[in-house]
Amino acid sequence: MEKNIITINENLLAFEPGETILSIAQRNKIDIPTLCHLKNTIPTNTCKICLVEIKGKPELVESCKTEACIGMVVFSESPKVVKARKKNIGRMLASGNHNCAIRDFDTDDWTSFQLKVLEDDGKEDLCPVWGDCELQDLAYRYQVKTKGMPLGECQYEKEQANPFIIRDFSRCILCGRCVKACCEIQVNNAIQFGYKDKDLKIIAKDDVTLKDSDCVFCGECLQVCPVGALIPDKAFRDDRFKDTHTVRTTCSFCGVGCQMDLFIQDNQIVKIDGADIDLPPNNASLCVKGRFGFDFVHSKERLTRPLIKKDGKQVEASWDEALELVAQKFTAIKEESRPDALGVLTSARITNEDNYLAQKFTRAVLKTNNIDHCARL
Amino acid sequence: MTNTIADVETSDVILVTGSNTTENHPVLSSFIKRATLKGKKLYLIDPRRVTLADHADKWLRPLPGTDIAWINGLMHVIIKENLHDKNFIETRTENFNALKKTVEKYSPDYVETITGIKKEDLIEVARQFANAPAASILYCMGITQHICGTDNVKSLANLSMLGGHLGKPGGGVNPLRGQNNVQGACDMGGLPNVFTAYQPVNNNDIRSNLEQFWKVKDLSPTPGLVATEMFNKAHDGDLKAMFIIGENPMISDPDLNHAKKALSNLDFLVVQDIFETETTQMADVVLPSFCFAEKNGTFTNSERRVQRVRKAVEAPGEARRDWEIICGIATRMGYEMNYENSHEIFKEITEITPSYKGITWERIDKIGIHWPCPSETHQGTPILHTTQFTRGKGLFHAIEHTPPAEQTDEKYPYILTTGRVLYHYHTGTMTMKTEGLNQLSPECFVEISDKDLEKLGLDDNTMVNVFSRRGKITAKLKVSTKAVEGTVFIPFHFAKAAANKLTNGQLDPTAKIPEFKVCAINIEPASA
Ligand code: SF4
Ligand code: SF4
Ligand code: SF4
Numbered sequence: 071m072e073k074n075i076i077t078i079n080e081n082l083l084a085f086e087p088g089e090t091i092l093s094i095a096q097r098n099k100i101d102i103p104t105l106c107h108l109k110n111t112i113p114t115n116t117c118k119i120c121l122v123e124i125k126g127k128p129e130l131v132e133s134c135k136t137e138a139c140i141g142m143v144v145f146s147e148s149p150k151v152v153k154a155r156k157k158n159i160g161r162m163l164a165s166g167n168h169n170c171a172i173r174d175f176d177t178d179d180w181t182s183f184q185l186k187v188l189e190d191d192g193k194e195d196l197c198p199v200w201g202d203c204e205l206q207d208l209a210y211r212y213q214v215k216t217k218g219m220p221l222g223e224c225q226y227e228k229e230q231a232n233p234f235i236i237r238d239f240s241r242c243i244l245c246g247r248c249v250k251a252c253c254e255i256q257v258n259n260a261i262q263f264g265y266k267d268k269d270l271k272i273i274a275k276d277d278v279t280l281k282d283s284d285c286v287f288c289g290e291c292l293q294v295c296p297v298g299a300l301i302p303d304k305a306f307r308d309d310r311f312k313d314t315h316t317v318r319t320t321c322s323f324c325g326v327g328c329q330m331d332l333f334i335q336d337n338q339i340v341k342i343d344g345a346d347i348d349l350p351p352n353n354a355s356l357c358v359k360g361r362f363g364f365d366f367v368h369s370k371e372r373l374t375r376p377l378i379k380k381d382g383k384q385v386e387a388s389w390d391e392a393l394e395l396v397a398q399k400f401t402a403i404k405e406e407s408r409p410d411a412l413g414v415l416t417s418a419r420i421t422n423e424d425n426y427l428a429q430k431f432t433r434a435v436l437k438t439n440n441i442d443h444c445a446r447l
Numbered sequence: 448m449t450n451t452i453a454d455v456e457t458s459d460v461i462l463v464t465g466s467n468t469t470e471n472h473p474v475l476s477s478f479i480k481r482a483t484l485k486g487k488k489l490y491l492i493d494p495r496r497v498t499l500a501d502h503a504d505k506w507l508r509p510l511p512g513t514d515i516a517w518i519n520g521l522m523h524v525i526i527k528e529n530l531h532d533k534n535f536i537e538t539r540t541e542n543f544n545a546l547k548k549t550v551e552k553y554s555p556d557y558v559e560t561i562t563g564i565k566k567e568d569l570i571e572v573a574r575q576f577a578n579a580p581a582a583s584i585l586y587c588m589g590i591t592q593h594i595c596g597t598d599n600v601k602s603l604a605n606l607s608m609l610g611g612h613l614g615k616p617g618g619g620v621n622p623l624r625g626q627n628n629v630q631g632a633c634d635m636g637g638l639p640n641v642f643t644a645y646q647p648v649n650n651n652d653i654r655s656n657l658e659q660f661w662k663v664k665d666l667s668p669t670p671g672l673v674a675t676e677m678f679n680k681a682h683d684g685d686l687k688a689m690f691i692i693g694e695n696p697m698i699s700d701p702d703l704n705h706a707k708k709a710l711s712n713l714d715f716l717v718v719q720d721i722f723e724t725e726t727t728q729m730a731d732v733v734l735p736s737f738c739f740a741e742k743n744g745t746f747t748n749s750e751r752r753v754q755r756v757r758k759a760v761e762a763p764g765e766a767r768r769d770w771e772i773i774c775g776i777a778t779r780m781g782y783e784m785n786y787e788n789s790h791e792i793f794k795e796i797t798e799i800t801p802s803y804k805g806i807t808w809e810r811i812d813k814i815g816i817h818w819p820c821p822s823e824t825h826q827g828t829p830i831l832h833t834t835q836f837t838r839g840k841g842l843f844h845a846i847e848h849t850p851p852a853e854q855t856d857e858k859y860p861y862i863l864t865t866g867r868v869l870y871h872y873h874t875g876t877m878t879m880k881t882e883g884l885n886q887l888s889p890e891c892f893v894e895i896s897d898k899d900l901e902k903l904g905l906d907d908n909t910m911v912n913v914f915s916r917r918g919k920i921t922a923k924l925k926v927s928t929k930a931v932e933g934t935v936f937i938p939f940h941f942a943k944a945a946a947n948k949l950t951n952g953q954l955d956p957t958a959k960i961p962e963f964k965v966c967a968i969n970i971e972p973a974s975a
Pocket of ligand 1: 243245296
């Protein structure tokens, strides 16, 4: 029997029955670009960027919905494919307010292009996701220039009434990823395609703002939008070229323990994204608290110095003074009353390491088992 | 959880009870909702018509505090219709006959009179649950925060065993943990009766082992006090000092007026936190600590997965790591505690914690591991009880329904249940620093059904006084389809209208959990 093998760009690759060309390519780190496909959802097939050529077939096919069959020979970057892809990228660039200077670029290297943009920055209302846009990346990768083409007009006004999420319809390429994320990944069913043809729009409920809809601000749509149509209400916007690094950690709110990437600039968290799509437990999803509830970290109200109550008022003290006082009092009560006159409440919010030491301290030093936490509450 | 979060999506029938999953465990709720998209059955059994009801095949509405009755009812039907998993019961469990005898009287008709659940619905759920190849039970504090919380949990375990749904993919009994590291705090021995990995303090061998390891003498063999008992003892003057780390019981405790008296009665109170709270305000010493983004360490999630926490930013001012502060006090008390970093502490943990023994920071660098993980070559345990239970055979508990401690009467005609909203976390000290979250959930409210609103003759959004036998708060009425006639819901996050001024401090005798989910109240317009 013939084996389940196909060829993509001269690589022989095994596949599972029913697997699409795109999925095989992604598994094998062959980069077939797409702007609408979203892993683990039913393909929408709107962007026509993932087109590939199949040997012996006159028409190009969409790799996101075409299943592999035995002996298929696929070219993902043939001249024909590239030509079609360029056309479709150009069509999208021209469809909206994609004034990200990619339109006019004339330099051959990315760095001098960036420098040029920096120079222009501030002079015009540059797209807020500049440098973090999949359409822009593709335009650059395929050297698509739209110089001279007019910017697409948009009949829908920018929506800035919501907490956390700004919707800029003038940059929406109607790829449908946000709808997939909302309805098939998070299953919040807050947004959908509305109206027809040239009026097509992503709408919430019967076309109201997100805050007046069933939206729960999980931000999954924001995370998957390939362009600048869904943007966070802060973060990055003024400082997008600043040095940024990410740190992978675990959410500190509920017991799901979502894995997340914190984006750090100048010792500040500026944005949080869900970690990798294949990483449990959350597969890149987050909820509103995990994604947006990080202001407390940098709050001015954080406690920064020990306090000791003197004459009924709490006043700042040095660590030495505070720790000394605590140690003295605990020792006195332990010896004068008895160890069981002391009690410790540790926390369901601090780390395992912190908790371990809290109970070790209670048992080995205070000599009591009076330790609990507020999990029951 | 006996099973994993991802596993939920593979269940054939999912039974969710006492959990407002979409608001309290939002990302986990997506796994449940996606399962329904694939045609899996979802039954929600909850006093409130929470959002998950929109995705469920059916929502069954029990009166608050009647969980044992409907669980026994389901088991009655399953046994009567001969749908129980005889093989599983025979080989893996004991005491089935006692259970059978107890649930005999819980006929669908009888259960309907106690719980209000229609008998046809009860029968449908029983059949679907028993016939499913794999059925999962998910529950949260709606089950545990009752005077009979422990019995509720045992009853759910009974039900799962009866259907033979334990120890296999897509099955299990899955408690969802409210706070991020409840699981870890328990695993680490942050409990009065056990050391790490649930090793009992009254076991002589374990104690002498630890005495050697920690280089101390005379570890106490007597189990200590649980949190709520500590407050009672403080109130009576038997407890003289408390050290409270990262908690704000002045909002989260039942019967707050009692809690306040208790704390002010202490000779000495030390509170360690990242913000000023209602609790730090009462302290003799306040110690500023690090938040999660400033720390290295581990959290253990609801599915027992030990995951890394990594330092991303520097902490403000002179704040210190929680463990560092504890070391400082211990050393000053004459017991040298010194660690290079939290990694060193983790290594010490694995030496005396059998279920964490095989876990190293290197191994969990990319992806966390589910305990028990007894050795460095062990892959971890995503599903518990696959071949046997911790005690060997699974024990059926024959349990009778007990009514809630507090009943409604003429003076207090409504039932109050408390809980959380999506946009805030616990006592709000963290989430209320984010403007957008406050915009989405600005204040406390009294969620009420339209029928009750009409009966009261009040308009939506009216300010009302809510009274219980213990206290009074003032908040806005908010009519909602989530509420059912006779029962109102108030979130406990808000200090200004702290729902826990109303709740009942009555404890479950075993788990010592307060009965947050049922108390009797009355409502009057605030101006009157
Ligand atoms: S908002 Fe973004 S994700 Fe949604 S359709 Fe438009 S471009 Fe695509
Ligand atoms: S934020 Fe979440 S709920 Fe709101 S539209 Fe986006 S995906 Fe849907
Ligand atoms: S992101 Fe949301 S669901 Fe995930 S752990 Fe944090 S609070 Fe829980």
